[in-house]
Amino acid sequence: MGHNKKERWDNMEKINTKAEKVIDKIKKIYGGSGDVVNRIIDIKGTKVGCIFLESSSQTSTISDFIIKSTVLAEKDKNLFNNLLNILKNKLFNCQLFTIRDFNEFPYYLSSGFTIIVVDGYDEAIVMETKANLDRGITEATSEPIIRGSKDSFTESHSKNLGLIRKRIKDPNLWFNEIKIGRRTKTKTTIAYINGIADDKKIKEIKKRLQKIDIDGILDSGNIRDYLTTQKSIFPQIKSSERPDIACQELLNGKIIILVENSPFILILPTVFLDYLKSPEDQNQKSVNITFTRILRFIALIITILTPAIYIAVATYDQNTIPDKLLISLAVQREGVPFPTFFEIILFMTIFEVLRESDIRSPSNMTTAMSIVGALVLGQAAVDASIVSPITIIIVAITSISSLIFQDTDFINGIRFWRFLFIIASSMLGAIGIISMCLLLITKIASLENIETSFLSPLAPLEIDANKDTIIKFSNKDIFKRPKYISTKNETKQGGGK
Amino acid sequence: MKKLILLIICLSLCGCNDYAELNRLSLVTAAAIDKNQNKYEVTLLIANSPKQDTSAKEGEAKTTVYKANGNTIASAIKAIDRKTPKQLYFSHINVVVISEEIGKEGFLKIADWLIRNPQTRNRFYLVQVNKDKASDVLKIISPLESFPSQSIATLIESNKNSRAIGDSASYSNFIGRILEKGYEPLMPTININGNPKKGAKQENVETAEPSTYLSLGNLAIYKGDKLIKTTNKKESEMIHIINNEAKELLYSVKYKDNHASIYSNDLKTKIKLNNSNSLDIYVKGTGTIYEINGPINLNKIKNLKKLEKKWNKSLKKDIDETIKKIQNDYKSDIFGFGNLIYKNYPKKWKKIENNWNSKYFKNLKIKIHTNVKIVSTGSLTKTLEGEK
Numbered sequence: 001m002g003h004n005k006k007e008r009w010d011n012m013e014k015i016n017t018k019a020e021k022v023i024d025k026i027k028k029i030y031g032g033s034g035d036v037v038n039r040i041i042d043i044k045g046t047k048v049g050c051i052f053l054e055s056s057s058q059t060s061t062i063s064d065f066i067i068k069s070t071v072l073a074e075k076d077k078n079l080f081n082n083l084l085n086i087l088k089n090k091l092f093n094c095q096l097f098t099i100r101d102f103n104e105f106p107y108y109l110s111s112g113f114t115i116i117v118v119d120g121y122d123e124a125i126v127m128e129t130k131a132n133l134d135r136g137i138t139e140a141t142s143e144p145i146i147r148g149s150k151d152s153f154t155e156s157h158s159k160n161l162g163l164i165r166k167r168i169k170d171p172n173l174w175f176n177e178i179k180i181g182r183r184t185k186t187k188t189t190i191a192y193i194n195g196i197a198d199d200k201k202i203k204e205i206k207k208r209l210q211k212i213d214i215d216g217i218l219d220s221g222n223i224r225d226y227l228t229t230q231k232s233i234f235p236q237i238k239s240s241e242r243p244d245i246a247c248q249e250l251l252n253g254k255i256i257i258l259v260e261n262s263p264f265i266l267i268l269p270t271v272f273l274d275y276l277k278s279p280e281d282q283n284q285k286s287v288n289i290t291f292t293r294i295l296r297f298i299a300l301i302i303t304i305l306t307p308a309i310y311i312a313v314a315t316y317d318q319n320t321i322p323d324k325l326l327i328s329l330a331v332q333r334e335g336v337p338f339p340t341f342f343e344i345i346l347f348m349t350i351f352e353v354l355r356e357s358d359i360r361s362p363s364n365m366t367t368a369m370s371i372v373g374a375l376v377l378g379q380a381a382v383d384a385s386i387v388s389p390i391t392i393i394i395v396a397i398t399s400i401s402s403l404i405f406q407d408t409d410f411i412n413g414i415r416f417w418r419f420l421f422i423i424a425s426s427m428l429g430a431i432g433i434i435s436m437c438l439l440l441i442t443k444i445a446s447l448e449n450i451e452t453s454f455l456s457p458l459a460p461l462e463i464d465a466n467k468d469t470i471i472k473f474s475n476k477d478i479f480k481r482p483k484y485i486s487t488k489n490e491t492k493q494g495g496g497k
Numbered sequence: 498m499k500k501l502i503l504l505i506i507c508l509s510l511c512g513c514n515d516y517a518e519l520n521r522l523s524l525v526t527a528a529a530i531d532k533n534q535n536k537y538e539v540t541l542l543i544a545n546s547p548k549q550d551t552s553a554k555e556g557e558a559k560t561t562v563y564k565a566n567g568n569t570i571a572s573a574i575k576a577i578d579r580k581t582p583k584q585l586y587f588s589h590i591n592v593v594v595i596s597e598e599i600g601k602e603g604f605l606k607i608a609d610w611l612i613r614n615p616q617t618r619n620r621f622y623l624v625q626v627n628k629d630k631a632s633d634v635l636k637i638i639s640p641l642e643s644f645p646s647q648s649i650a651t652l653i654e655s656n657k658n659s660r661a662i663g664d665s666a667s668y669s670n671f672i673g674r675i676l677e678k679g680y681e682p683l684m685p686t687i688n689i690n691g692n693p694k695k696g697a698k699q700e701n702v703e704t705a706e707p708s709t710y711l712s713l714g715n716l717a718i719y720k721g722d723k724l725i726k727t728t729n730k731k732e733s734e735m736i737h738i739i740n741n742e743a744k745e746l747l748y749s750v751k752y753k754d755n756h757a758s759i760y761s762n763d764l765k766t767k768i769k770l771n772n773s774n775s776l777d778i779y780v781k782g783t784g785t786i787y788e789i790n791g792p793i794n795l796n797k798i799k800n801l802k803k804l805e806k807k808w809n810k811s812l813k814k815d816i817d818e819t820i821k822k823i824q825n826d827y828k829s830d831i832f833g834f835g836n837l838i839y840k841n842y843p844k845k846w847k848k849i850e851n852n853w854n855s856k857y858f859k860n861l862k863i864k865i866h867t868n869v870k871i872v873s874t875g876s877l878t879k880t881l882e883g884e885k
Contacts, residue, residue, distance in 0.1 A: 314519045319588035319618065323526055323544070324647070326519075326589060330545040333520040340518060429515075 013102040015122045019049035022117045022124075026051055026105060036109075041070050046079055049117045056112035058131045065090065066114055066127065080121045087116075087125065095128030107185055134159065140241050143406055145280040152241045157187050157260040163243040164191060168250060172196075178209050180223065180259075184216040187260040188223070191246075196253045198486040201450045205255055205268060220259040220266050227257075227268065228449050233416045235409035236449045238270040245279050253486030269452035269485065272444055273469045275410045276300070281472065289472045296404055297470060303401035303414055304440075307344045308421035308433050310394050314340045316429025332388040341426035343387050347395045348422070350377055352415065355399070456484035522586040526560075527646030529631035530607055532598040536566040537607065539573035540632035542646050543581065544589075560644040562635055570610040587616040591646045592653075593623050593668065594687065596631040600717065600724030608672060608722070619669040622653050624687045627714050627727065633689055636697035640707050648711065649687065656713055675722050679835020679846070679853060683736070686714035686727055720829040720854065735819035738780060738812075739832055741766040747787065750808045755791025759784040759808055759871065770837045773845045775862035780812065785873040795874050805871045813867045820863055830858045 016022050023038045030036045035055040041048045048070055052062055069090045070083065087096060099108070100123055105115060112130035137159065140152035153160045161175055172194040179185045188209060192202055205227065212226050220239060228236045240246060241263045246256050249267050257266040267274075276296045281289045313321055314329060321329075336343065354373045358366060381387045398418065402411050417440055424432035447454035457465035465482035467473040480490045527542040543561045563580055567573030578585055599607065611617055626634050639648030653666050666685045674682035689711060695701055696709025715733040718725045728736065737743035745762045764782035771777065786795070786804075795801050823831065835853050839846040849857045 315516055318517070318519065318522065318586065319616070323524070323589035323591060327524055327526075327544045330519045330522065330524055333518070334545070336520065 011103070012100075015100065015102045015117065015124055017120050017122055019047045019117045019119050022102075023049050023051055025102075026109070029106060039067060041067065043070075043079065047119045048079075048083065050114060051109065051117070052114040052129060053109050053112070056110060056131055056133070057114060057129045058112075061129045062114050066116070066129070070116070080118045080123060080125075083116065083118065084125055087127065095126075097126055098123045099126055100124075110185075137163070143240060143242050143245075143279050145242075145278070145283075148280045148283045149242075149244045151243060153243060153246075153258075153263040153265060155261045155263055157189070157258065160243075160258050160263075160265070161189060161191075164246055164250070164256070167243060167247040168193070173250065176202075176206065178206070180209060180212050180214070181217040182213070182215050184218065186217040188217070189258045191250065191256040191258060193250050193253070196251070196481070196486060196489050197255050198253065198488060201269065201452075201486070202255055204450050205257070209257075217259060218261065220257065220262040220264045223257070223259065224266065227266070230447055230449070232413075232443070232447050232454075234272070234413040234444065234447070234454075235407060236270055236447060236454065238267045238274050238407060239264045239409075240267060240279070241265070242279050248282060251492075253481050253488070269450050271452065271456050271484070272454050273458070275405055275407055276470065278406065282475070286472045286474045290470070293470050293472065299401040299404045300414070303398050303404075304418050304421060305433065306398045306401075307348060307394055307418065308425035308436070310390070311340050311344055311422060312425040312429040312433055315426065320430070329388075329390055332390050335385045336388050337386070340391075341422070343391050344394065344422060345419075347377075347387060347391055348398070348419070351395050351399050452484055457482055460484075517584065517586070521583055523581050523583040524589050525585055525587050526589055526644065527592045527594070527635050527649070528590060529594040529596075529626075529635045530570065530599055531596045531631045532602065533566055536568055537570055537573050538564060538566050538632065539570055539577065540564045540635055541574070541577055541585065542635045542644070543585075544644055544646070560646075562632070564632060570607050574610075587614060588618055590617055590621045592649045593621055594631040594634045594649070595623070595625050597625065597628065597724060599631070600625050600684070600719070602723070604671075604719070604722040605675065606722075611668070612672070619672075621668050622650060622666045623668045623671050623684060624649065624653070624666060625684045625717050625724070627686050627688050629689045629693060633693035633696075634687060634711065636693065637689060637709055637711050638696065638699065638702050639711065640702040645711075652687075652711060652713055653685065674833075675719075677833075677836060678850070679830060679837070679839045680833040681721070681829040681831045681854070682719045683831050684717045684719060684724075686717050688712050688714045718823070718827050718829050718831055720827070725827050725829050731815060732819050732822065735816050736823075736831065738764060738766055739768075739778060739816060739820070748784070748808065748812065750804065750811050752793065752804055752807055753791065755789060755793065757786060757790075757793070757804060758788040760787045761785070761869065764869070768832075768834070768837065770834075770841055773838050773842045773849075774860070775864070776834065776837070777864045777866060778816070780816070780865070780867045780869065782869050783872040784808065784869055786871060786875050801871055801874070805869070808871070809867045809869055812869060813865050816865050816867070817863075820865075824859050824861065824863075828854050828859065830854055834858065834861060834863075 016025065019040065023040070027036055027038075035053050037052055037054045037059075039050040041050070050062070050067060050070065052059075066087065069086045072086060072090075084096075084098070095113075099105075105124070108115060108126050112128065114127050114129045116125040116127070134154055134156035137151050137154055139150045143152075151163065153163060165173065170193065174192060174194045176190040178188045178190070180188050190202065190205060190209070208227055209223065212223065214222075217223055224235070224237050224239075230236075246265050246267070250256055255268045257268065259266075276293055278292070278296075281293075314333070318326055333340070338346070354369070354377075358369060361369065378392050382389050382392060402414055402418075405411050405414070420439075421433060421436050424436040426432075428435070445453070445455050445459055453460060456462065457469060462483055464480050465484060467478050468482075479493055479495065481492050483490070522545075523543045524545050525541045526544040529540040529542075531538040531540070541563050543563065563577045565573045565576035565580065567576055574585065593611065595604065595607070612619070624634075634649070635645050637645055637648075639645060642648035642651055671682050671684060674680045689696065689709065691707075691709030693709065696707070701707050701709055715728050715730055716736060717727045734743065734746065734748075738746065743764050745760070746764055747758055747760050749756050749758050761782050761784035764780060767779045767781075769777045769779065789795075793800055793804070795804075820832075823829065830853065835846070835858065838849075
């Protein structure tokens with residue numbers, strides 16, 4: 001906050017000592033907006049002005065307490081202090097303080113504060129009268145789990161911080177707040193556990209956040225691009241709406257970024273293998289989790305490679321598959337007017353359109369869409385010999401396997417590479433697939449963010465950290481925190497060597 | 498941007514040369530080669546021809562057979578290519594059937610095309626048809642398999658252990674033996690039982706008892722690449738034992754006017770070369786009594802030992818007779834004894850190499866030692882007649 005405050009001090013504007021003039025000025029700043037409400041109370045000649053925004057404040061609190069107390073204040077030598085004392089004693093509200101800078105007025109007013117100005121004083125009393133504009137804490141919708149806590153982050157910044165605090169009671173859990181956005185002034189909190197998280201990484205993240213000079217930040221997704229340096233189709237920052245995930249990562253030494261009005265937090269640093277993990281991995285038996293992760297890894301390979309391999313096998317490398325399968329494929333393709341490549345591209349595209357429209361459309365339209373998608377595009381297209389049944393199978397396998405991952409950005413990253421693979425295999429067959437594999441591995445391996453390689457802990461190899469990657473050891477046996485996240489305070493639990 | 502353009506140019510220059518859509522290919526799964534006057538008659542079995550309707554739902558392929566003559570195999574195939582609307586694709590050839598005539602004339606003459614063609618793989622089965630035309634074999638529709646080439650392949654594979662033809666039936670193995678020194682190849686044969694013309698019709702498989710069907714025949718002995726003679730069943734079995742390929746054997750022993758069937762699945766044969774002129778063959782293994790059709794009390798160890806002795810003796814006799822016959826009548830070293838001499842006594846081999854099959858192989862002194870044991874009598878200890 002220091003950076004912003006300093007700037008503000010430099011061009012500080014004094015508060016006019018005439019209450020009426022202050023009110024007029026605010027009305028003018030807000031362009032005569034209807035929700036700017038003011039009340040001028042005359043206390044034996046001295047005018048006291050109350051200003052608040054009806055839209056973001058709780059009006060009942062203001063009329064019940066503040067204006068009542070103001071009337072009670074007597075004309076004194078020091079009306080301002082008198083008023084402040086009354087408010088302090090009458091109201092049990094901890095957010096009560098004075099400011100001297102007129103430039104801060106809009107921020108507090110928009111945040112739902114009430115400002116009281118008194119004739120003859122260049123100070124103003126600021127008091128929180130925020131209206132409750134948030135929804136309550138609900139179940140996580142984008143990362144549903146079977147076994148584990150069900151709450152999720154909401155749009156309320158303080159509630160989000162509270163959800164983390166309530167899980168980690170250590171005072172070393174530090175929240176550093178920065179306001180981003182020239183117009184939105186969005187509160188952004190960098191959360192980490194002091195003593196575990198890597199200082200260098202915290203510093204780097206702060207530096208990058210402070211550099212942002214944009215008019216508005218509305219969601220944590222908006223600042224993702226500022227936190228990475230390399231171009232990549234795969235997301236390098238994982239986001240989550242689950243407080244238990246946030247806390248788990250904090251305990252591992254990662255750094256969490258919470259953005260006001262966004263139920264999604266950002267986790268840094270993120271590595272490739274994090275996308276193979278699911279929120280409830282820590283809550284289940286480790287052997288089962290290992291099995292599930294191997295399954296996810298296979299799904300990853302299937303979803304990237306299946307259509308490409310099919311094209312390669314059907315158009316170039318027919319000699320690589322058993323004869324019975326080849327004959328079955330050949331008979332299925334009989335009568336289909338399109339080349340294999342076009343057929344696959346066509347149906348992959350139709351599936352992507354279907355998926356996109358399913359996300360965007362209101363829920364009461366999904367039934368109609370699934371009928372159209374499944375019956376018309378699947379069954380009817382095969383019956384009409386527009387596509388071969390195997391193409392439908394390939395597209396189905398591919399898309400089902402991609403939906404095993406939770407992060408939409410990751411799914412879309414896979415989709416991009418899948419199309420690259422399809423193009424490569426349709427031009428070069430198996431050789432195309434192999435060269436594309438090399439390209440993909442090279443690309444993933446070359447990614448790096450805040451001094452963490454995207455393929456850690458596999459490359460560079462860190463054997464101890466691999467106890468919780470694809471193979472998950474029992475929680476009992478993981479004693480150390482992964483070094484690629486932070487080298488400070490390595491020991492996680494007692495009993496290890 | 499420059500890099501991208503370069504990449505696009507590179508990609509568009511290479512590739513696409515062996516591009517072929519699946520539905521534009523004729524998948525050849527079997528070939529048959531006959532001699533027609535002075536020309537080769539090549540018959541190809543094409544597996545993917547949806548004859549009736551194009552609905553792929555059935556997933557069932559119908560087969561078509563194409564035939565053409567030519568001075569060489571390649572020219573005959575070119576002639577077939579002109580008949581088929583789609584491009585012939587050879588990489589999935591399963592079976593190549595040759596006629597007796599081709600075998601007698603020499604197989605290497607036609608082997609050239611099979612190896613030289615980059616599409617064909619060397620892992621197909623090579624069989625020789627007995628008496629009939631090779632092309633007829635491809636036409637016989639099997640009731641249990643979807644198309645003929647599959648039925649031949651399955652026939653060979655399912656008999657791999659009991660008749661050990663899996664090894665000798667593979668094409669690469671056959672060629673390997675022709676080229677190896679002191680080794681002569683074997684080839685499995687196939688019979689058409691019944692009328693070949695009836696077997697080519699769909700009605701044949703629609704009856705409960707197909708009148709025409711394929712069955713596996715005995716081994717054919719080759720010398721170099723030329724067919725010498727087809728053996729009988731007993732000889733085939735003994736050849737397998739000597740070649741250490743017989744994994745399963747059902748052997749019947751005559752014992753006191755009764756027959757006992759002994760099954761063994763662990764027969765092992767070792768050949769020990771003493772010097773360049775004599776060798777020992779050791780046959781070892783265990784057997785289980787499968788059937789006895791007479792009153793023999795097997796509870797008595799004495800009887801069991803007697804039966805065992807009889808088995809040993811009879812097996813030894815059979816092997817001996819087979820070797821003698823091959824040594825004297827066929828004069829073809831299908832066991833690879835010459836190869837053993839070549840490996841152990843290369844200098845000596847050089848002298849005898851040219852006359853090996855005609856002279857030295859015949860005079861090779863071979864001693865047979867059998868050591869087979871009966872370890873189990875099955876679920877019955879006595880015989881049913883004995884129980885009474």
